[in-house]
Amino acid sequence: MFDRVAELTVRWPRAVLVVASVLVAAMSVVGVGAFGKLVGGGFDDPDSQSTQASRVIDEKFGGEANLVLLVSSGTQRVTDPAVEQDGRQLVADLRKEPELGNIVSYWDTQSDSLLARDGRSAMVLAHVKGDESTREEHAHDVIDTYTGRYEGLTVQAGGGTAVGAELSEQVLKDLLLAEIIAVPVTLLLLLIVFGGVVAALLPLAIGTVAVAGTFAELALLGSITDVSVFSINLTTALGLGLGIDYALLMISRFREQLALGTSVADAVRTTVHTAGRTVVFSAGTVAVALTALLVFPQYFLRSFAYAGVGVVVIAAVGTLFVMPALLMLLGHRINSGRLPWPKADRHRRRAPFWGRLAGTVMRRPVLSSVPVLAVLLLAAAPLLGVTFGTPDERVLPEDAASRQVSTALQADFAGDDEAAIQVVADGSVNYAAVDAYAEKLSLLDGVVRVEAATGTYAQGKAQAPGPANEALERPDAQRVTVIGTAPPKSDDAQSLVQTVRDVAAPAGAKEVLVGGGDAELLDTKDSIASRLPLAGGLVAVTTFILLFLFTGSIVQPVRALALNIISLAAAIGAMTWIFQDGHLSSVLGFTAQPMDTSMTVLLFCIAFGLSMDYEVFVTSRIKELHDEGESTKDAVVHGLGHTGKIVSAAACLLAVGFFAFATAKVSFMQMFGLGSGLAILIDAIAVRGVLLPAAMRLLGRSAWYAPGPLRRFHQRFGISENGPASSHATAGVESISMKESARNA
Structure with missing residues (x-):
């Protein structure tokens, strides 16, 4: 496959870009419709007892109260004749609204439960009709019409539907603010990382393809099933982030080949066979982690699987076809617009810091890894007291x-x-x-x-x-x-x-x-808890299989899963310490409450997928060098020397997009953004920089172990590095079989 892709992009780069441009334009037109089709809610299990009860109440009793109008009269009691007249007029006007049903007020029932203790406020309960896609829209119309001053009364809206409507509106505002912050900061960091204007702009092309394609996918899915409006957040953050990750890997490998004196065409071929292969495999591991969200019945979680898998696949396909075509046309102009600070020979040398760090860790693996493990386990400790809940009005700011x-x-x-x-x-x-x-x-x-x-x-x-x-x-x-x-x-x-x-x-x-x-x-917590073993099992098994096919070892997948779980536990534990225990609440402006059940599951799947992304980035280069004859120690040192800077830069760029959500006013969006960004940095720095080389040193030759039958299976069906002959000649090495690399470990 990679041979055909490489030749296609080398021979007809302009045709590839024209086709890609037409597809992006078409996807953009379709994707605009997504914003009108995505809905709020989706936190409940549609088959749970509570949802069935709500359905019966809607069908037979006109629906339960989901909108509360708090009516205040200032200094007068609501039983005073003038106030009562205004209150009854309000109720009469509400009953004329076709979107409302089952309206109950204090003035009709004289129920003490609907009257405030001081007698100056009263409640009007109503049911807003419609499904998830229309209820919030109806609620907005009613709230806009009746809240504020009404005759001599002051009216405020609350209840589940009002919270949902205000929450959806606030999330869109938070998303806009996050993008306003993240995009210019990301552009600045791209210039710093790439050291040139042209190279820095290329990742945006992949990000555009990924976001446009995913919005089109969500628009189509929104026409046939419920898709959460919150999936927009993941689409933009992950689309831009993965576009940068994948483009950074491709551009770095291309520049590396040009610096060795390779022709532009051969540099593109090598880039497709090495970095392109890594991108495809990395996307597969991220997609697998996100696919696990489909086992949950809540469409809030399922929507993130739709968006996440879509954006990952489209970003990978865009990278595999669009990026090589751009590189072929640009050639040595990839370094145009060079900024003054990069050194001329930066692409000829392996990043010294990461290589030295790996070497130091491998000389003293226990001494180097124990302090890092201790800090991560300390960060994970708050999980011992974690409790879970679902979103309510407390996720909104106090002035909502x-x-x-x-x-x-x-x-x-x-x-x-x-x-x-x-x-x-x-x-x-x-x-x-x-x-x-x-x-x-x-x-x-x-x-x-x-x-x-x-x-x-x-x-x-x-x-x-x-x-x-x-x-x-x-x-x-x-x-x-x-x-x-x-x-x-x-x-x-x-x-x-x-x-x-x-x-x-x-x-x-x-x-x-x-x-x-x-x-x-109660039902949501039980529903998610009952399916967590299945979701976790699917992620573990599929990740194990993919990493085995990639490395030919049964030890590497176990090592990768163990390290990823440690880093994720530290990140989620830190979020528990902040958002459940209330630390930093005065700084971030949120109300401490139990961890959001759905968002915690989402955070785990997203962070796990992205950590596997960096696992593949690093392991692919280590395996490549190991297959070329280097010992395990040298392969790790030189592999991290090649990829350490790429992974750390990619992690920082991706984390910026997530950290921007810390500016949100909705607390679970803050938690998701900070948690995802922290998990990415922990994995890229602590795990890839210290724990991975320490584990590889302690494992030694057994790091590449596989039983005979599985080794033979991998030699026949596994994913191997077989680049074009010219690429290997340029690099001055030849690939060797898995069996030979095992002997040379």
């Missing part, structure tokens, strides 16, 4: 309107109706059974009251029998609402959900479904 409403509801009202546990009994359940069931629920610890079609209950007794409530009753189903004292998303609130689920179903019920916000959190 929906968060202020939530804070007011918890502080000023006796129980948050919008955060109540929703119980649906499917079947023909008579009033006597509902009455007995509601009484049992009201006796549970932590329950303020229970509302059912038969009345309101507290402490095992009916407090307000009243007439049947149509919002809680249907001929074939009954709905019961349980309001508790525990703060939403707390451990006590989740325990209450499980306790309610353990209560025996009322007589006549075919099935009882328990939902609500805390039930969704």
Whole structure:
């Protein structure tokens, strides 16, 4: 394959670039439509009990309350005639909105639960209709129309839908700010790394191809399935980052060949066979890690698999075809626009620092690696106390309107109706059974009251029998609402959900479904935890197979997996120390809370994939030198001498894009950006610079071990370095078989 690609780009570079330009233009046109098709939400398991309960409530009861309007009257009580008139007018206008249903207010029910303790505020609950793709849009329309000053009232919007709408809007703002910061900084670093204007601009071409192609993919997928709007963040950060990584590897190898006196055509051929092969294999390892996200039912996580795999594959294909064509046309002009500080012979010499570092580590592997391991394990220690949650209003800044409403509801009202546990009994359940069931629920610890079609209950007794409530009753189903004292998303609130689920179903019920916000959190954690072994197993097994095919050793994949897990544990442990334990909260401006379950899984998969990216960068050069006859020690020293600067530069450039998310106002975006950037730097510097050479020195000849049958399998089916004859002549070496390299280890 690499022979054909090399010859295609050498013989017809202009034709390749014309075709690529047409494809990028077409993808850009299609990709613009992605922004109108991507949706928010997607954190819940569609098959969980809580989601089923929400679905039944939507179908049979008009939907549960997902929008809360906090209505304040200033210094007057909401029961004053003038205030009450304005309040009733507000409710009447809301009932005219086609996007709203199940509107309940204090002025209609006179329920104390909807009245603030000081009597100056009241709640209006409503259900915003629509699915994930339309609900937030409807919520925006209602919020824009009714919040602020309304007659003599002040109206603020909160609740799940308002939080989701404000969250999506804030994420887009954060993304724009991050790009405004990251792009110029990245351009400056590219100039420093490449030492020339022309070479520095080439990675942007690959980044453009990757981002445009992935947006087109997301637009097409968004037409047939739910795709999260948050996938945009990964597309831009990873597209630009991988474009830079892959282009840096290709350009460095091309310049290296030109510095040796190779012709432009042969330099391109060698670059495709060596760096191009590494890029393809590296992309495969990153894609495998991201594919594991498809095992989770939440489309929030699945969307990152769509975006991540797409951007990796498109970046690799673009690098394999577009970059060699550009290099062929530019030739020695790749060094045009040279800046004054690079030395003229920089491409003739191996990076001295990384070579010296590898040599020092391999002379004293234990003494060099133990302090690094100790620091990484110390950073990982906070994982011993990690807890997990799902996004709520606390991920927004304190001045966000929906968060202020939530804070007011918890502080000023006796129980948050919008955060109540929703119980649906499917079947023909008579009033006597509902009455007995509601009484049992009201006796549970932590329950303020229970509302059912038969009345309101507290402490095992009916407090307000009243007439049947149509919002809680249907001929074939009954709905019961349980309001508790525990703060939403707390451990006590989740325990209450499980306790309610353990209560025996009322007589006549075919099935009882328990939902609500805390039930969704509980189900999401269980859903992700139950699939983590499968996802982790898939990543481990596929990575092992790919690295075996690449190296011909069964020891190298195990070594790579072990080192990657250590570096990831350190990065995620540091994020736990910051975002769960609250350190640096005053600096970054977030509220400490449990680690976001979905974002932590995403961080692991992204960071694991990128760490394998650098693993392949380094190992490919070590294996190349080892196959050419160098001992394991010399291959590691010289391999890191060749690739150390490339990997460290690529890591810094990629980390900049992720670190830019630290400016976000949404805390889980801060966590994802800082965690990804930190994981990349830990891997590129501590693991590749110290732990890898130490492990290779301690393993010695066994580093390349494989049982006889597997060695023969690799010789037949493995990925080997077989470049064109001219390339090997230029380098002054010939490839040798895996068997010969094993003997020379």
